[in-house]
Amino acid sequence: xxxxxxxxxxxxxxxxxxxxxxxxxxxxxxxxxxxxxxxxxxxxxxxxxxxxxxxxxxxxxxxxxxxxxxxxxxxxxxxxxxxxxxxxxxxxxxxxxxxxxxxxxxxxxxxxxxxxxxxxxxxxxxxxxxxxxxxxxxxxxxxxxxxxxxxxxxxxxxxxxxxxxxxxxxxxxxxxxxxxxxxxxxxxxxxxxxxxxxxxxxxxxxx
Numbered sequence: 001x002x003x004x005x006x007x008x009x010x011x012x013x014x015x016x017x018x019x020x021x022x023x024x025x026x027x028x029x030x031x032x033x034x035x036x037x038x039x040x041x042x043x044x045x046x047x048x049x050x051x052x053x054x055x056x057x058x059x060x061x062x063x064x065x066x067x068x069x070x071x072x073x074x075x076x077x078x079x080x081x082x083x084x085x086x087x088x089x090x091x092x093x094x095x096x097x098x099x100x101x102x103x104x105x106x107x108x109x110x111x112x113x114x115x116x117x118x119x120x121x122x123x124x125x126x127x128x129x130x131x132x133x134x135x136x137x138x139x140x141x142x143x144x145x146x147x148x149x150x151x152x153x154x155x156x157x158x159x160x161x162x163x164x165x166x167x168x169x170x171x172x173x174x175x176x177x178x179x180x181x182x183x184x185x186x187x188x189x190x191x192x193x194x195x196x197x198x199x200x201x202x203x204x205x206x207x
Contacts (some may be wrong), residue, residue, distance in 0.1 A: 008194040009128030010109040012116065012178065012187060013062045014201050017054050017102045025050070028057035031071060034076035050100040056084075059097055059106040062200075066093060066108060083167065096167055098188075103183055112191040117160040117183040127155040134159065156184035162189040 030073040032040060039089035043049040049163045060071035070088060076084040085090060093108045107116040128151075135158060143151050161175050164186040172188040179185075180197055187197050 008111045008191060009197070010112070010114060010187060010189060010193055011062070011198040011200060012105055012107045012185070013058055014180075014183075014185075014199060015054060015058050015104045017030075017050060017076040017104055023070055025053060026041045028053055029058055031057060031074075033075055033078075036076060038135075048180055049099075051104055055099055055106065058104055059095060062108055063092060063095065067108075069090075069180060073171060088161070089095045096164075098163075098167075102184065105185070107187055107197065109189065109193075110154065112173070112189045112193070113168060113170065114190075115164040115166065115172070116207055117163035117184075117186050119156050119160050119163075121156050122184060123152065124174055127152055127188035131155055131158070135177075157186070160184040161188070 015035060020115050028042070029037075032053070032167060033170045040049060040052055056076065057071070059076075061075045063069075063074055063086075063144035064071035074089070075087040076091075077087050083096065086095070093110045094113045095109075096114040098105050098116045098118045101120055101146055103120060104118060105118045107114045128140050128144055131143050139158065143155055146154060157177060161177075164175060165172055165188050168188045168190065170190055173190050174192040175186055175188040176193065176197060177184075177186050178197065180199075183197075
């Protein structure tokens with residue numbers, strides 16, 4: 001399914017990487033540019049290597065469908081400490097990539113800058129300790145008043161929105177939370193979106 005952009009809209013492609021086999025991974029490696037290949041080779045942890053490769057492949061497939069070009073023709077420039085920059089084709093959409101655990105996602109918009117964050121809600125994490133470290137004692141105290149499940153939901157919502165705003169790199173015109181059974185998903189945009197973002201599942205998986 002191709003990303004759809006009704007007016008000032010956005011789409012999020014979400015992939016469960018467990019659906020991807022070795023043959024697909026080998027194919028996607030050939031899509032990487034020289035700088036991407038060099039960075040890919042430096043990852044030591046297998047999960048992180050897989051997340052990086054599939055994030056770039058997912059972005060290329062989604063953008064290729066939007067622009068009606070072959071995904072392997074899309075060129076990205078590596079930038080240290082920043083999201084990649086689109087080199088070709090010129091005039092492509094705004095985008096943001098995120099990953100957590102076995103999930104990988106990218107967001108696309110033809111009209112506004114985006115910041116996307118997904119977080120796998122891990123019940124083993126001490127969310128109060130993380131909240132104190134990341135957001136301060138006052139936020140942690142508010143979370144502590146909530147029942148355990150609500151506390152976890154509220155923490156991940158706060159975490160994802162903070163990450164999405166950071167990735168956007170400017171004041172957000174709007175931030176939207178999308179429902180998912182396993183993930184906290186927040187998309188922030190520089191301009192308010194005319195419609196809720198479309199969530200497209202497994203758009204890199206084989207037909």
